[in-house]
Amino acid sequence: MYQKNDIEIDEKKVDALMSSIIMMENLNLRTHAKSDSQMIADIQDKIEEELQCY
């Protein structure tokens, strides 16, 4: 666990999120299906989905 501003951060989740974000970016670099704004929204969705339990 990593602590930032009194918020405990689960490093396993961070690692999983980081990997899936890179994969998403690599996929998009191949398909060019999504714009930058869409990618930002998708990353936000991904983070929020992973942290649903909070």
Add this chain to the structure above:
Amino acid sequence: MLLESIKLHNFRQYKETSLDFAQDIQGKNVTIIIGENGSGKTTFLQSFFWCLYGITYFKDPVVLNKDVAANMTPSFPEDVFVELKLQHGNNKFRIKRIQQFEKDNSNNIRPKKSLFEIEKKDESGNTSYVDATKREHTINNILRKELARYFFFDGERIETMGKEISGYKKTEEFAEAVEGLLGLKGMQKALEHLSGGTKNSVIGKYNQRYDVNSDSEVKKLTDEINDCNDKIEAYTDSMNEKDAAIRKAEELRDQKAEELKEYESSKALQERKEQLQKVIKRSLATKADAQKEICRAFNNQASSFFTLKLIKDAYDILVKLKISGSDIPSITDKTIQYLIDHGECLCGRHLPPESVELEYIKKWFDVLPPKSIGNMVNDFKMTARNRIGSLNDFIDVRDGKLARISECDEEILNAEDEIQSTIDSKLNGIDVEEIVRTISSTIAECERCISRDNQEIRELSEKIGAEKAKKESAELRLKEHALKSKTNRKIEIYKAYAMRINQLLSDKYAKSEKEVRSRLVDNMNEIFSKINNGDLSVRINEKYQIDVVANNVNAKVETSEGQSISVIFSFITSMIKMSQENRLSDDRAKQELSSDIYPLVMDAPLSKFDKKHIQSVCETIPHLTEQVVIFIKDTDGDLAKEYMNAKIGKSHKFVKISETETIIE
């Protein structure tokens, strides 16, 4: 991107030509196209560039077939087109570029309208045409023009790239190529999306999502943070602009410094030329002075000079004659006549008519001039001697001056000869001094801009630091308030995760970039040492400047043309090999570094290597990527077929019908 087929219509010597490319079915991924010299291999390669980017490197911009052009009549235009079918990601594309040409009444071929169309078929089989405004973007998404040259390369291009590498030119482009091809781009984009913009980023968006209605302090702090963000963004933009200006100025400065080096030898030549020009000027002045002196002396002695012969002859005669000297110097018969007329001698004695005294004095008529000329002759001889003497001085002066003039002529001739044959031919008539002055002034201006912009960047950096501190303080206070509200607490948590991901990803990127560079160096050295018998190795620094090092002395060496070609060959092949390794790896970290599939299209790659290395090159190339297209000289064809036989999926042959037509068998 994988190539499926290409069709050429009236493109240079290809009137109607199409061919399919090997699609890596049963491991056969090589398409080999054999042709004799001049059959149009390079032209065919250029057709890919023309189709995708509308550019060629031909001197003649008219790509219309010469036979077709010759048979054209005004008002009846002809089309040239290249149609490329390829697969990129999950989509299939048909890209067609058409250029119409028309002949005017003066028989000149002029380009008329052009057309560019891209048809896209997605994985569901839906076909659509890409909008005109998005076509260039689509092509760049398939394969950026800057990266294209790493996949479609001819021998000449390899040479230029080799020089660029050894000259540290375009290192940013090489770095970008590595990032793009070796998967670092994905991480770069992730970092950009997480924190790239203060508003347009994941963290920026969370900053804007706080529920400001629940707490007035949250609103105040959010506004404060947004204000800080706006300022940071503005300062950062300004800093980036300055940074770009510095890079541009540095590039220009380095380029001009290189130019200056090239002019240094010319400068020495120019100095020598000026030295010789001074010699010529000095010799011309000396020669003119000598000529003036001869003229001046001649003017003074002109009559003597022309009468010299007569005087000399007379003198020679008079010297031999014995003439009495009994006459009285300066007394003539007129003096005697005067005395007789006045009837009185000089001594005062009267001279009456028929007197003895008168008779005596009359006898002087016989010994005085004109009856006697002894004294005149003596006078003449003396004058003649003087004149001959002074003329001899004049001749000595003249001969001395003529000798000097001759020396001057020789000096002028030698200097002019050196200028014309040794210097002017190298200088091509340029004014090196002026050019060197201009270049030096540009360099000085660049230095001034760099220094000024660096100072401004330091100031902006301080301002950003101040805003960041202000923002951090506001964020801390915001957090305290935000955690009180359930909605804002959630946002705070999301943001904390986004920031942590950003931090770790940033570290990961730095580490991956270092590893990728190290792997690239290892791979390059593996290929490079095969070609250069292990005597040389390659080093790449963090700026992607590539050095070739002699292993025995462990020092940087200047590469020959062949070695430069080996460097770029190993650079390109290593990048492509690593990209493929990443794609096929089971290692998740490597998979993250995978990029698109790209074909490797090479024009006569074997011609750059000697026979000894052709086998290793042939055995290396097919394993570099999923698709390889090789244009090859007919003389290397058999060797290539022998060494790559198991990998050749398609084989074509260019047959040159005439200078204006080539067909494919």
